Amino acid sequence: MRALLIPEKGAAPVLSDDLDDQTILGAEAPGAADTDAVIDVDWSSLNFKDGMALSGRGIVRSWPLVPGIDAVGTVRDPGATGLSVGDTVVLNGAGAGESRHGGYAEATRVPAEAVVRVPEAFTAKHAAAIGTAGFTAMLCVLALEDAGMVPEHGPILVTGAAGGVGSVAVSLLAGRGFQVTASTGRVDSEGDFLRSLGATEIIHRDELSDTSPTEKPLQSQRWAGAVDSVGSTTLGNALAQTRYGGAVACCGLAAGPDLPTTVLPFILRGVRLLGANSVDAPLALRQRAWDRLAEELDVAVLDSLTETIGLSEMIDASERILAGGVRGRTVVDVSR
């Protein structure tokens, strides 16, 4: 089968047109369980994490391995999923592309406890366009919802707004009636794009990185809440600018995994920091998020933030995403 494979630790990915099926689908494949389903993959996607995996910056924990944390396709063998042969399904994370073969292959094994039927509102390609980034954007929105956040509370900040998580989060929050402020390093080139997704205010990301949040942990109260995919100083300043009783959903580390802050935003303003983890999300939460995506995400908007590439273009694209140069989402056609 056609697949992209990282042959060994530190090695560059290799595109093969005739990889032995058993290498990917056999019971000896890394992470394989008897309960797995087997799917014929049509689409995958490019996430920040895939960029890290393809460039040898951690993530992959078993070799040889097919990378790709997302896989969308049709069920060949349902395993213990309760799905039917021919169902269109989506897998986000759950070890794919990290400790078990992922979506950059024409077929793969998927864990029964994580695979979800693609909602009728979406084509298979739409599901890949959403991918882990869009799924995680919805997990963040649901975390804010569960924290009681409603549009009347005030504006929501979205950081890394022109990226995958950020752009879907902007669209989802605007669709729910929130006033959305988009923070981006690409105000000139992506400002109009972010407005088209529903952002009402665009700020330059320097506004969230120029101040030390450990020196100024309490700043002017600007946001009722935030969705942050950037981490580091940006998240520290987002917390410092969140209003009394607000909530910040945190999912990423595009600028770094550190979090410079103090306890003051939490103990003096009652700010809540809400973590989102797509990889280990239980099936019920996956189903809830995909159901809500189907209800809320406008497919015309999704199309407007999606680019399509083939497996042969992955190396270039992975470098671009790590350099912060990808707009919105990138779908991967595994057949080309």
Ligand SMILES: NC(=O)c1ccc[n+]([C@@H]2O[C@H](COP(=O)([O-])OP(=O)(O)OC[C@H]3O[C@@H](n4cnc5c(N)ncnc54)[C@H](OP(=O)(O)O)[C@@H]3O)[C@@H](O)[C@H]2O)c1
């Ligand atoms: N917790 C989870 O389960 C989960 C799931 C998905 C993603 N993530 C994480 O979320 C982050 C975003 O993922 P993604 O797929 O959306 O990536 P992406 O498409 O590359 O988006 C990241 C965005 O962050 C901004 N950015 C990049 N480098 C930056 C820097 N040095 N300083 C400030 N801002 C920077 C850029 O936005 P602008 O150009 O607009 O400034 C960039 O477009 C990654 O860290 C990823 O690992 C976590």
